[in-house]
Amino acid sequence: MDDIDRTLIGLLQQDATQSYATLGTAVGLSSGAAHERVRKLRERGVIRRTTVDVDPVAVGRGVLAYVMIDGTTWMGDTQQALAAIPEIEEAHVIAGPASLLVKVRATTTQDLQLILRKLFDIHGVAKTQTIVALETFFERPVHIPTPPGADGPIPG
Amino acid sequence: MDDIDRTLIGLLQQDATQSYATLGTAVGLSSGAAHERVRKLRERGVIRRTTVDVDPVAVGRGVLAYVMIDGTTWMGDTQQALAAIPEIEEAHVIAGPASLLVKVRATTTQDLQLILRKLFDIHGVAKTQTIVALETFFERPVHIPTPPGADGPIPG
């Protein structure tokens, strides 16, 4: 994982449709070398997958909310129960004013209400606090940091 | 935007490297027809871009936090001030216990501290409450809903 790899990742985040020849030129390598580097980044799991970024509003998911969930002890299947609700985009165990935080995209506020009801059906869920997003300034990919000095493997 | 389009979007979310021939087969269309549909989805902005999903830990961003920001009136350049901090992945205006919510990925907790300090430097920021994610159950793409009946354009 050197600077060239990081640059390649950044370029692919911006546009994963460009050719390896283009990528190679951008980092001063041949098409083949760029291809090989990207292949290894995928192999190592640094690049998890190539995907498309979809406009939530355009597919009818205009309502964004974060729900903080308070509850008792979590069963082992809490994660599955959350994953079973397709409108939940993220789920995290948190330290702070609650024990779980989930990101929800609903079609309407009525739909959001329905999803909250589903959350309460999960065993252990006692209380929720919902934060509705009124406007999204931006949502963007992970920023690739520049490591201080070394070129070695990054912790993780 | 019909069922075929939605299926195509779902397939591309899973793997945007597959060929149009494969996509076409999956939805019962020719390669060319699938290609044309995807092209239009891009044109309409339903598909914003093709990108790569990067493992945050593998690139040295193992600390995830959400920061709720309380403050006075927001200047027009609040959005720019937030966007200028690369560690901020999302920024939303919210209804609820604060006025802004941002998603932050830091390399270490020390780094997180630094970013919080940067937030306070933004004009209008009075108080922050930080939620640290201890474990992420999952993070996944927007779910494409199946509309009730019609095949018409979706609100948005």
Added chain:
DNA sequence: CGTGAAATTAAGCCCCT
């Protein structure tokens, strides 16, 4: 559907260890 570009693989070379 054909044409041209791009992905992908193979072979050979150089540098660093």
Added chain:
DNA sequence: AGGGGCTTAATTTCACG
């Protein structure tokens, strides 16, 4: 000597009009 990474080149597949 050996390994890794690069370039070049050949082959196959795919994008796209």
